[in-house]
Amino acid sequence: MSSTITDTSTEDRILEAARNVFLRKGMMGTRMQEVADEAGINKALLHYYFRNKQQLFEEVFCVCGQHGMQGVWEELTQERPLFDNIRAFVAAFHVAIEREPLFPHFLLNELQRDPKHLLKLVDLGRGARERFFQQVMAAQQRGEIIPIDPRQLMVNIMAWCQFPHVASPIIKHVGGMDQKAFKEFIQERSTLVAELIIRSIRA
Amino acid sequence: MSSTITDTSTEDRILEAARNVFLRKGMMGTRMQEVADEAGINKALLHYYFRNKQQLFEEVFCVCGQHGMQGVWEELTQERPLFDNIRAFVAAFHVAIEREPLFPHFLLNELQRDPKHLLKLVDLGRGARERFFQQVMAAQQRGEIIPIDPRQLMVNIMAWCQFPHVASPIIKHVGGMDQKAFKEFIQERSTLVAELIIRSIRA
DNA sequence: GTCAGGTTTAACCAATTGGTTAATCTTGCA
DNA sequence: TGCAAGATTAACCAATTGGTTAAACCTGAC
Numbered sequence: 001m002s003s004t005i006t007d008t009s010t011e012d013r014i015l016e017a018a019r020n021v022f023l024r025k026g027m028m029g030t031r032m033q034e035v036a037d038e039a040g041i042n043k044a045l046l047h048y049y050f051r052n053k054q055q056l057f058e059e060v061f062c063v064c065g066q067h068g069m070q071g072v073w074e075e076l077t078q079e080r081p082l083f084d085n086i087r088a089f090v091a092a093f094h095v096a097i098e099r100e101p102l103f104p105h106f107l108l109n110e111l112q113r114d115p116k117h118l119l120k121l122v123d124l125g126r127g128a129r130e131r132f133f134q135q136v137m138a139a140q141q142r143g144e145i146i147p148i149d150p151r152q153l154m155v156n157i158m159a160w161c162q163f164p165h166v167a168s169p170i171i172k173h174v175g176g177m178d179q180k181a182f183k184e185f186i187q188e189r190s191t192l193v194a195e196l197i198i199r200s201i202r203a
Numbered sequence: 204m205s206s207t208i209t210d211t212s213t214e215d216r217i218l219e220a221a222r223n224v225f226l227r228k229g230m231m232g233t234r235m236q237e238v239a240d241e242a243g244i245n246k247a248l249l250h251y252y253f254r255n256k257q258q259l260f261e262e263v264f265c266v267c268g269q270h271g272m273q274g275v276w277e278e279l280t281q282e283r284p285l286f287d288n289i290r291a292f293v294a295a296f297h298v299a300i301e302r303e304p305l306f307p308h309f310l311l312n313e314l315q316r317d318p319k320h321l322l323k324l325v326d327l328g329r330g331a332r333e334r335f336f337q338q339v340m341a342a343q344q345r346g347e348i349i350p351i352d353p354r355q356l357m358v359n360i361m362a363w364c365q366f367p368h369v370a371s372p373i374i375k376h377v378g379g380m381d382q383k384a385f386k387e388f389i390q391e392r393s394t395l396v397a398e399l400i401i402r403s404i405r406a
Numbered sequence: 407g408t409c410a411g412g413t414t415t416a417a418c419c420a421a422t423t424g425g426t427t428a429a430t431c432t433t434g435c436a
Numbered sequence: 437t438g439c440a441a442g443a444t445t446a447a448c449c450a451a452t453t454g455g456t457t458a459a460a461c462c463t464g465a466c
Contacts, residue, residue: 010444029316031424032424032425042444043423044447048444052425105315108369108373112308115372119372122377129377156363156399167311169314169322170314171354171358173318174325175354192355196359197403200400202402234454236454246453247414247415247417250455
């Protein structure tokens with residue numbers, strides 16, 4: 001049966017292992033053997049649970065949800081002043097990335113390789129973004145912020161939140177940071193980013 | 204001889220083809236066959252000119268320089284007010300990326316995969332960055348800008364310049380842009396970014 | 407012409423890898 | 437106990453791919 005303790009345990013071990021390896025190596029870089037090893041099982045058993053690599057990939061990243069990124073978007077659309085929404089969003093974003101630091105690089109990479117499969121993940125934030133755009137335009141009309149394409153603002157926020165993780169090897173290298181120093185560097189950003197974003201658009 | 208017209212032409216065709224394929228697919232994603240095809244030659248001839256894939260890769264990206272990125276760094280260190288240096292740097296950066304839009308994503312990706320080979324490319328800007336850091340700290344002491352870790356400022360600038368290209372599939376998708384609209388979106392940034400960066404740090 | 411050198415190619419090789427098969431091992435149950 | 441069905445494995449297969457080899461093909465010098 002598919003409800004035995006061992007079953008679910010095995011299937012879960014596979015999903016967990018696959019998620020880790022996929023995040024580290026990307027779809028193209030992962031070897032089914034490595035997933036099997038990390039799950040402590042045979043490679044054939046992998047194909048017994050998931051027909052092939054593509055299906056395993058989609059099961060992990062499309063079916064199983066996007067690992068806590070959706071709560072983050074909602075921070076953008078609370079009934080709060082624009083600046084407070086930005087602060088909350090940036091903070092929540094940093095917490096989410098701290099839980100899954102490899103995710104930004106992974107997602108950007110896979111989307112460049114094959115957009116059609118993972119773009120649905122991106123769409124989950126669409127509603128929140130649209131409401132955020134409206135709030136930005138409203139603040140603009142009230143003269144609270146400078147005139148700016150809301151999409152540019154959105155890209156600016158995302159860039160400052162995600163880029164440091166995507167470029168972490170460069171940053172560590174040129175800044176002479178070890179892992180600990182880098183974490184502090186990122187930690188400092190979680191408040192800095194919001195304040196500088198606000199400074200950049202405040203009228 | 205290695206100075207015949209045909210020779211150099213063949214070797215150049217290979218280097219050009221390799222550069223294109225590597226930029227599109229990354230080191231791991233490129234197939235030697237595809238490079239050979241794009242160069243219009245046999246796969247064996249590829250190995251006749253370049254012993255193996257790794258050597259071809261390093262020849263293209265380490266030996267042959269970094270394709271115009273070094274002139275950009277110098278814009279950071281001219282004898283100009285800080286804000287003018289930032290404006291010039293951002294503008295030059297956008298021009299450089301426009302010539303080679305795939306380069307940011309490629310570099311970030313390869314560095315995450317195997318830092319040791321390409322980090323020397325990053326080091327070419329070290330001198331310029333250090334002088335820039337000094338100028339930032341000087342402006343800080345004169346009270347022209349707010350207190351900020353110059354490294355954070357540097358990351359902020361790089362993030363806004365590079366991230367849109369790394370995340371181009373997402374941006375096109377959520378913004379409903381085709382290639383032309385995206386180019387306009389980027390074009391708008393080439394002046395917007397510098398002004399917003401300056402707003403974010405101006406005292 | 408022809409011969410020697412570098413150039414180009416077709417055919418081949420070995421290793422990797424996604425995926426399959428058939429046999430073996432558990433386990434719950436009649 | 438013994439059987440049936442799912443779980444697990446070792447061995448295997450076919451396709452891809454980086455790399456090699458030996459032969460063929462210029463082309464310029466004598």
